[in-house]
Amino acid sequence: MRAITELLKRELIIAMGCTEPAAAALAGAKAKSVLKEEPISIHIHASRDMVKNAMGVGIPNSSFHGIQTAVCLGIASGDADNGLSLLAHIDTERQSTAVPYIKIAKLCICTEVPPVYIKVELASQNHSASCEISTEHNHVSLLMLDG
Numbered sequence: 074m075r076a077i078t079e080l081l082k083r084e085l086i087i088a089m090g091c092t093e094p095a096a097a098a099l100a101g102a103k104a105k106s107v108l109k110e111e112p113i114s115i116h117i118h119a120s121r122d123m124v125k126n127a128m129g130v131g132i133p134n135s136s137f138h139g140i141q142t143a144v145c146l147g148i149a150s151g152d153a154d155n156g157l158s159l160l161a162h163i164d165t166e167r168q169s170t171a172v173p174y175i176k177i178a179k180l181c182i183c184t185e186v187p188p189v190y191i192k193v194e195l196a197s198q199n200h201s202a203s204c205e206i207s208t209e210h211n212h213v214s215l216l217m218l219d220g
Contacts, residue, residue, distance in 0.1 A: 093127040094143035095157040096210040100193040101147030102159055104204040107218045110197035115178040117144050122188040124180070134163040137171075144193055145174035157211050 097119070105112065119140055127140040135146065143160075149170035152159040183190060192205040192215070205215035 091127065091130040092157065092210040093123050094130055094132050094138075094140065095160055096189065096206050097123070097127060097140045097143035097191050097193075098132075098147030098150065098160050099153065099157060099211065099213075100191045100204045100206045101144035102150050102153035103147075103213060103216055104193045104195045104202045105148045105151070106153040107204070107216060108195045108197055108200055108202035110200060112148065112174065112195040112197055113177070114194075114196040115144065115148070115174055116194040117141060117178060117180045118183050118190075118192040118194070119180065120186045120188055120190040121182050121184070123191055124182055132163070133160045135160075135168050137168070140191070141178045141180050142171070142175055144191075145171040145178055148174050148195070 124140050127143060129138060131138050132143055132146060146163055146167065147159060149167045150159050150163060152162050155162065187208050189210055190207050192203060194203045195201065200219050202218050203215065203220065204213060206212060207214040
């Protein structure tokens with residue numbers, strides 16, 4: 074019984090909404106937390122499965138959907154510490170902040186990657202930052218500044 078309890082504690086993680094947009098938002102928020110400047114370019118690399126699963130899913134507390142929008146809401150949120158629950162805190166101000174990001178975000182669908190895979194690359198005037206989530210929706214496999 075203890076083994077089952079430990080397994081559940083390890084595997085059950087609170088997420089707001091569908092896990093694909095939540096993971097995308099988390100990647101955006103983590104990359105922005107490292108960049109600490111206003112991004113002027115946003116490149117998103119995601120698995121086909123992540124893109125497909127997030128395509129028509131509404132993002133909680135917003136009128137948006139899709140992986141690019143989820144990433145941009147994560148960038149605008151500033152809530153990387155909230156993990157997969159960061160979309161619970163999206164309000165109209167953060168939605169408005171995300172709109173310019175949505176306009177510059179570029180998406181590339183990756184092959185030969187795990188089904189759960191997203192990498193967000195941000196660049197400002199002075200620095201670049203990236204965050205990669207792979208294999209599990211909350212597993213940050215890479216977080217880098219000026220790499």
